[in-house]
Amino acid sequence: MSMKVQTRQVDGITIMDLSGRITLGEGSVTIRDAVRDVLAKGSNKILLNLGDINYIDSSGIGELVSAFTTVRNSGGELKLLNLTKKVHDLLQITKLYTVFDIKDDEASAISAFTK
Amino acid sequence: MSIKGDRTQRDEGQFLADSTRSRLSLTLDSSLDSVNKVELTAEEWGARAGFDEDTISHIAMAVREAAVNAVMHGNAYNKGKYITASFETTADSLIIRIADQGPGLNIETIPDPLAPENILRGSGRGIFLIRAFMDEVNFRQLHPGTELTLIKHRTPAQPGI
Numbered sequence: 001m002s003m004k005v006q007t008r009q010v011d012g013i014t015i016m017d018l019s020g021r022i023t024l025g026e027g028s029v030t031i032r033d034a035v036r037d038v039l040a041k042g043s044n045k046i047l048l049n050l051g052d053i054n055y056i057d058s059s060g061i062g063e064l065v066s067a068f069t070t071v072r073n074s075g076g077e078l079k080l081l082n083l084t085k086k087v088h089d090l091l092q093i094t095k096l097y098t099v100f101d102i103k104d105d106e107a108s109a110i111s112a113f114t115k
Numbered sequence: 116m117s118i119k120g121d122r123t124q125r126d127e128g129q130f131l132a133d134s135t136r137s138r139l140s141l142t143l144d145s146s147l148d149s150v151n152k153v154e155l156t157a158e159e160w161g162a163r164a165g166f167d168e169d170t171i172s173h174i175a176m177a178v179r180e181a182a183v184n185a186v187m188h189g190n191a192y193n194k195g196k197y198i199t200a201s202f203e204t205t206a207d208s209l210i211i212r213i214a215d216q217g218p219g220l221n222i223e224t225i226p227d228p229l230a231p232e233n234i235l236r237g238s239g240r241g242i243f244l245i246r247a248f249m250d251e252v253n254f255r256q257l258h259p260g261t262e263l264t265l266i267k268h269r270t271p272a273q274p275g276i
Contacts, residue, residue: 024183025147058180058240066237086172093247094240095229 003053005034013110014043015081019052022060031060035067035078044076045113049106051082061094068100077101081109140201145190145215153200154179157211160202164209165275166267173248174209174267180241181213181263189215189261208250208269214262222254 003020016034031048038046048067056064064080071078079101083091091097103109141156143149157178161171182198190196196216203210226233228240246252251266269275 023179024150024187057176057183058244059183059238061240062237065235069235069237090244094243095234099234 003030005030007034007038009043010106011110012043013045013047013113014038015047015049015106015110017049017052021055022053022063023055023057024059031063031067035070039071039074039076044071044074046071046076046078047081047103047106047109047113048078049081050084050087053084053087056087056090061090061096064100065096077113079103079109079112081106137205138201138203140199142197142199144194145186145192145196145198147186149198150179150182150186153182153198153213156200156202160204160209160211161267163275164204164267164269165273166209166269170267174211174265177245177248177265178211178213180245181211181265184220184241184263185213185215185217185261189217189220191217204275206269209267211265212262213265214257214260216257216260218259219256220254220261 003018003022005019006017008015008017016038018031022031035046038044046067048064068078081103083102083104088097091100091102101112103112139156139160141153143152154175157175158171161174166174178200182200185198186192190198193216198216199212199214201212203212222242225242226236226239228234228236228243233239245263245265249265250268251264253264253266255262255264
């Protein structure tokens with residue numbers, strides 16, 4: 001199953017609802033392009049909703065990190081929402097859990113962005 | 116290309132197992148389809164060996180990472196080069212070998228992805244995850260190519276063949 005991304009706006013935050021797999025050749029390029037599109041449209045506050053991501057490999061992890069640094073270097077913020085256990089465990093193992101700002105509730109995630 | 120004791124077949128989406136179904140060898144082209152096939156086969160063999168769901172997921176991910184390395188870094192998607200993947204269940208372990216025909220891998224030169232200077236790198240976590248999820252990981256130079264042997268030990272009470 002390839003990855004799908006749907007984008008919506010809430011209180012000035014771009015929420016990207018991702019579903020499927022983030023792997024080499026499937027979701028990784030999709031994330032990269034979607035984040036670039038958001039930045040190109042002038043928004044740099046992005047919340048990646050990973051609640052429906054059922055699988056991610058090292059390439060996918062790398063894309064999340066790249067998205068994080070790309071947004072941060074543009075002066076923006078990228079946060080993660082609703083990690084599944086698999087993704088949570090992978091970010092723990094790779095010591096990225098403390099690098100990302102991770103939320104499990106959309107409303108509190110939105111309010112955590114710098115206004 | 117063959118592995119001693121096995122029948123192998125250049126891939127067109129099929130594979131052959133020996134008569135005991137305890138060993139399987141695949142020879143596959145250097146594509147992402149091959150990576151997906153090896154990953155799915157690892158899931159099947161993990162289930163057959165009686166591992167629990169989480170462990171099967173970990174085995175499949177480790178095998179996927181090894182196959183990605185073989186296809187992408189080893190064979191560089193070269194259509195003239197193949198990867199081999201063998202799966203073997205013994206009384207003690209599930210043993211999976213992934214080999215490529217690339218220039219070889221110097222494991223000593225791979226940076227530690229957990230080091231602060233590498234933590235925000237966009238790549239370089241594959242070998243780390245393989246080691247994290249398997250009980251033993253061995254590297255062998257084939258001249259040309261690299262073979263990774265991934266081993267997951269079975270518990271005495273574990274079901275499966």
